Amino acid sequence: MKQMLSMCALLFLVTGCQRHHEQEQVKQEPDVPVIQQAPSDMKQQGFLKYKVQGSAVYIESTLQDFHLDTSPGKNGEKKGYFTVYVDGKRAGNEYTAAFVVKHLSKGKHQMTVELNSRHPEYHQKRETWDVFVT
Structure with missing residues (x-):
């Protein structure tokens, strides 16, 4: 019986010390500064955002709950889906929320993106803007 009590006391002592030891090893991380996201240089045009970079125009849809x-x-x-026009000429259809129109010549271009949908809220919705390629 004495052995059993001794074992329990020893076990209690060891586990108590172990917990104390683990608590000492936990180090507080210094405060890590949160990296601030730079404001986007994309311009908002209705239901689209766009950015001209080199001879390409990066376009992103801001439509919510639209497949x-x-x-x-x-x-x-x-x-x-989207139909893209450059200077009044059809450049193609796009089926993703973000896409790129590439290889534009230097100068001013008129971009039009039309949303083709049979939903009354989105039927023939379109955005037009001018871009300048340097």
């Missing part, structure tokens, strides 16, 4: 697909969808579906 981009190869078809305009059924009436009432928030589904569709």
Whole structure:
């Protein structure tokens, strides 16, 4: 019985010291400064953001709860795709929320992005703006 009590006391002493030892090893991390995100240099144009870089225009959609697909969808579906025009000429269709129009010549260009959808809120929605390639 004495052995059992001695074992319990020893076990209690060891586990108590171990916890104290672990607490000492935990070091406080110094405050790490939060890196501030630089404000985006993208310009807002209706439901789109865009940025000209070199001979390319980076375009990003800000539409919420809208599914981009190869078809305009059924009436009432928030589904569709973009058609891109440069200087009045069709440059192609885009099916992603962010895309790039590349290889523009130097000078002023008129960009138009049209949303093709059968949803009444988005039907034939379009944005047009001028870009300057240097």
